[in-house]
Amino acid sequence: MSIGISDEHVELASSLRKWASDLKGRELARAAEDDPGETFASAWGALVEMGVPAIGVPESAGGGGGTTLDVAVALEACAHELVPGPLLGPAVAAALLDGLPEDAVVGLVLGEVVWDAPSATHVLAEVDGRWRLLPRGAVELSPVLGLDLSRRFGGLRVLDPAAGDPVDVTTGLVRRTAVTLAAAEAAGVARWCLATAVEYAKVREQFGQKIGRFQAIKHLCAEMLETAESVTATAWDVAAVAGGDEEQWAFAADVAAAIAFDGAVAVAKACIQVLGGIGFTFEHDAHLYLRRALTLRALVGDRDEAAERLTAAAVSGVRRRVELDLEGRDEPLRAEVRENVERIAALPEDEQRAAFVETGYLAPHWPAPYGVGADPVAQIVIDQELARAGVARPDIVIAGWAVPTILEHGTDEQRERFVRPSLLGDLVWCQLFSEPGAGSDLASLRTKAEKVDGGWRLTGQKVWNSVAERADWGICLARTNPEAKKHQGITYFLVDMRNSDGIEVRPLREITGKALFNEVFLDEVFVPDDLVVGDVDDGWKLARTTLANERVAMGSTRLSQSVERAVGIAGDGVTAAQRVRVGHAVALSTVCSLLGVRSTMRSLAGQGPGAESSVAKLLGVRNRQDGAELVVELHGDRILLDADDRLTADVWELLNTRCLSIAGGTTQILRNVAGERILGLPR
Known part of the structure; x- marks a missing residue:
């Protein structure tokens, strides 16, 4: 995936990459080791002929009138093929000057280095506290063969500072x-x-x-x-x-x-x-x-x-707010959505959930009558209006996995029985998938289901089951055909957790000292035939539906919980080194949000999911774990005193987030999946 998401940017990147490939930039870069002048001149001539340096120059100045994002897409494509010679420096200068002098190659000076020194016809440099565009005759350049063989840099000595035109820009x-x-x-x-x-x-x-x-x-x-x-x-x-x-x-x-x-x-x-x-x-x-x-x-x-600058900005309240351009597609539905959301917001809090269900806004991407069959644009509009009204959508937890499977694969009777009560919160669900010998590898599960009159008898042990101690129902995978291949012979059951004989729930005390998970033992638990979802022996396909169900969501402007906490601590005063670490945590947390935004934008553009969603899961885990650890480190030895509730909560968060790189598939398994399914590496 490239920088560009829109069809226009995808096409621009593709065409420029093909052109740059035909230019044979890497071969030119090698040739430039012995003869940089002629080689770089030929590359620059080809770039000019293609119109690349002028993409972002206003049309009034003879350019393409493109945006900075257009320029970035072009630069990415050219860098992919390592087009040599001047391009980055002139592109920066063109953005600052709203164009370039005719036939000019502007060398930029940041710090001690002149960019594109041997090719420069002008130099944009700060002289005596003011930025100037200096002609080549007003400076002495000393090009060198440096680290980057595809470009040349050099030193600068200004001969005539008054010869240059002043430029109204700041160093920042x-x-x-x-x-x-x-x-x-x-x-x-x-x-x-x-x-x-x-x-x-x-x-x-x-x-x-x-x-x-x-x-x-x-x-x-x-x-x-x-x-x-x-x-x-x-x-x-x-x-x-x-x-x-x-x-x-x-x-x-x-x-x-x-x-x-x-x-x-x-x-x-x-x-x-x-x-x-x-x-x-x-x-x-x-x-x-x-x-x-x-x-x-x-x-x-x-x-x-x-x-460090990110920490200072975050402490002062700055967060990255990405505005989604819906290109007017929201206008036909905005007024109705706003009216419905305002009606929900006006209700007492204990009546809002029912209103969410009635409007279909609790899970708007689900089909009517449970959702509104919202496409990506409608989902974003609903999220935006909820955020504007300050109304939070209730969390349906494991029902968010169970109900989509029932909707897609269940019977009409199952949908009638389970979907609406689950949305209303009248039914609480748990998941009975993982086993002591089959965590991420669900195909290796050993819980067996034996056919009896009118149903099935389930026997086995499940583990890592959150809310099982208070769940009304559980979604359970059990092996119905032990002779079938590994991913076959598995069936998807709905288990009555409250009224079934043979169920024992034992709390699992985790490293936090608390028990959020459970072990569930099934001893010949009877499940009637009408609580089998989908076809017998076809549960693997249903399990993948359950685990893969995701919706389009508006990106959050907030950082992760722990990073927000670290920013708060930084505001109370930390060392310079700690401020740097907080800033890097802010950067990573922001990247996680950006990946979500890019995934949403692909949905809005009608494209299939990119790599962002899988990467977001992996980076999101690192973000939360590292952020929680950073918070505890910022406290120093005070954590040993367990002095107040906030310290205790921060330590608990550090310990609790260790499960994130294990639950739902370990980080290592997810990297295997990314390598095979996204990158196409052999199994």
Whole structure:
């Protein structure tokens, strides 16, 4: 997945990547080692002919009139194919100057380095506290063959500061613009490295099999995917908000600075690791991308400084607020939704749930009469109006897994019996899937169901069952055909937890000291035939429906609970090093929200789910676990005194979140799934 989500951006990225591939940028970069002048000039000429440097230049100045996001999509595509020579510097200058002098190549100066020194016809530099566009004759440039073989940088000596035209920009704006567009290149680098590593892992053989089958390689590639998606999300976000609200742009730029450039370096290094010895050779292109990534990171400043700024912004109340553009598709339904939501909001709190059910807004994506069959746009409008009215949708917990399965695969009698009472909260559900010997591997479950007159007898042990001690009903998987293949012979049952003989629920005390989960023992528990959902022996398909059920949701502007808590502690005073750590936590939490927003936008665009949703689950776990641990570390040795309820709650959260990388499929299993289903690595 690239930065662009809309059809126009997908097409732009595809066409530019093909063009850049035909340009053979990597071969040109190698040729430039001996002859940078002619090589870079030919590359720049091709870029100009293609119109790439002018994409974001106003039409009145002879450009394409595109947005910063258009420019970012183009830069990502060109970086993916490592188009050499000047492009990033002139793109930043064009954004700052609203265009470029005719036939100009503007070298940008940030810190001590002149970007694109050998190609520059002008230099945009800060001289005596003021930014100026200096002609080439007013400066002395000293180009060097540096780390990045696809570009040249150099030193600067200003000969005639008065020769340049003053430019009305600040250093902060220049740096923010540079980060915005450099992040797009970082995304292109990360994408190429990920694709290259994955393709190699699919064909390279060791020990008689493709190396992509080895879990170590699979996990390494999945981690590259997580990082590449994070880089892409931040690059998309900062480009989308650029030039808008200054506070929001600054926040997004600092998130990109904290995430994108280290991320591109990490993916480039991992690519070389997957490639093995061949990746360490000069002949392979991987090192060219590592060099570009390292250079981008060096150009845009310290990630820890960005993290400190994020902490300061978060303490002052700034959060990233991404506005979804519904392109007018919300107008036909906005008024009706607002009227319904206002009617719900006006009711006493104990009457609101019933009103949610009556309107279908409790689960709007479900079909009528239980939902309203809302498409992605309608779901977003309902969420927006609920947020505007300050009304929270009740949480239906495990019913959110059970009911969609009944709706899709159940009988009319089952739907009539269970769906509405579950929505109203009259029925509480638990899940009876995991077993001591079958956690994530549900196909290995051993609970058996034997056919008897009028139904089935279930015998076995289930574990990690939340709310089983007070549940009315349970969704249960049991093996009905022990002779069938592993994923077959499993049936989906609805178990009456209150009125069935043979059920024993034992609390499981977890590391927190509390018991939120249970073990459930089934001893010949009778389940009548009319409580089988779907076909006998077809429960695996139903289980996947249950676990996969998701809806489109509006992204939250809040950080995760623990990161919000860390920001609050930082506001009371912490060390400089701790402020940096809080800022990085803010960045990661923001990325998790951005991944959700991008997934929603794909739904709005009528596209299938991208990698964001799977990556969001993996990063979301890390975000919550690391955030909870950070909060406890910020308390220092005070946690040993157990002095107040808030400290106790923070320690409990740290201990409790350890389950997140286990529950619902371990992080390792999810990385296997990501490697196989998203990246296409062999099983």
